[in-house]
Amino acid sequence: MSYISNISYRQGPLLALTQNLTFGTPTRVGRKKRWNENMVARFPEGTFGRITNVLEKNEDRTDFVRAAVERELKRREARGRKAQSAGDLRK
Numbered sequence: 001m002s003y004i005s006n007i008s009y010r011q012g013p014l015l016a017l018t019q020n021l022t023f024g025t026p027t028r029v030g031r032k033k034r035w036n037e038n039m040v041a042r043f044p045e046g047t048f049g050r051i052t053n054v055l056e057k058n059e060d061r062t063d064f065v066r067a068a069v070e071r072e073l074k075r076r077e078a079r080g081r082k083a084q085s086a087g088d089l090r091k
Contacts, residue, residue, distance in 0.1 A: 051061050 048061065051064055055061070055064055
């Protein structure tokens with residue numbers, strides 16, 4: 001029997017097909033994690049119902065909370081920058 005390569009198929013067809021292969025991709029497969037940090041939070045009774053009542057189409061509660069946190073962070077960071085620049089003007 002003649003072979004195209006020097007690999008014997010008696011070792012198994014899968015082994016014969018996968019020997020000496022290198023890949024340009026890393027061994028980790030899949031998407032890059034978008035949400036890396038987790039947090040458990042407790043809310044007063046009725047909060048989830050209020051959130052559900054104001055959700056937009058195709059928005060879930062988690063999206064709502066993420067957007068609310070992001071808005072509040074931007075607001076507070078801007079307030080902090082204003083206070084810092086006001087302090088710089090007083091000097």
